[in-house]
Amino acid sequence: MVIWILCGLAGCSGASPVEPYTGSASRTELLYVISGGWHTELGLPAGAISGPLAALKSEFPGARYLVFGWGARDYYMARNPGTGDILRALAPGPAVMLVIPLKMAPEAFFGVSNTFLVYVSRGGIERLSELLWNYLAADEGRSPRRIGTGPYPESIFYASTGTYNLSHTCNTWTAEALRVTGLPVSATGVVFTAQVLDQLPTLLEPITNTKAEH
Numbered sequence: 001m002v003i004w005i006l007c008g009l010a011g012c013s014g015a016s017p018v019e020p021y022t023g024s025a026s027r028t029e030l031l032y033v034i035s036g037g038w039h040t041e042l043g044l045p046a047g048a049i050s051g052p053l054a055a056l057k058s059e060f061p062g063a064r065y066l067v068f069g070w071g072a073r074d075y076y077m078a079r080n081p082g083t084g085d086i087l088r089a090l091a092p093g094p095a096v097m098l099v100i101p102l103k104m105a106p107e108a109f110f111g112v113s114n115t116f117l118v119y120v121s122r123g124g125i126e127r128l129s130e131l132l133w134n135y136l137a138a139d140e141g142r143s144p145r146r147i148g149t150g151p152y153p154e155s156i157f158y159a160s161t162g163t164y165n166l167s168h169t170c171n172t173w174t175a176e177a178l179r180v181t182g183l184p185v186s187a188t189g190v191v192f193t194a195q196v197l198d199q200l201p202t203l204l205e206p207i208t209n210t211k212a213e214h
Helices: 002-010 053-060 072-077 085-088 107-110 122-134 170-180 193-197
Strands: 028-033 040-045 065-073 093-102 115-119 144-149 156-164
Touching: 002 093, 002 193, 028 065, 028 072, 028 170, 040 093, 040 122, 040 170, 040 193, 053 122, 053 193, 065 072, 065 122, 065 170, 072 156, 107 115, 115 122, 122 156, 122 170
Parallel strands: none
Antiparallel strands: 028 040, 028 115, 040 065, 065 093, 093 156, 144 156
């Protein structure tokens, strides 16, 4: 939270917006936005993931959903982040991608109050899959490069091609990813979690048992 307060005091500007797909298509594919307080993540049904990113499914064979998060490497990977981790996160630096495999629906794992459900087109999921893959750094065999275990059961941190800075935070990243799917979400000026969630109300679908088992 200190990071976002300092960012606000510094008057950080938003990253350049990613242009969304502007064509019309039926929104039939579900996508979860997950709030972790200061941080937002995205959850997809494993079966919906396409393209090169689908290679991750073999690393998490029992997962029904994969949740993706992005952030500053030292801060995100710290089990109990201290002042040093916070200070390092204030400067531009390497980022990581966290992948959390779930055998249950995200709302059951993270709680309904922290989980938001939207629908996007099939093409939107494909573009999102491509974006997520592009944020993963590959090893010599072109496989995502693991760099540590995550904070949740079976979760993994992967090296990222992106650079974290105070004008491109995890919440900027989430907003850009939603925009890529074709949703009318802006990443401009987004720093805080609320700036992502405040754009969702008109897009949200109610979470029911039926949809949770989709």
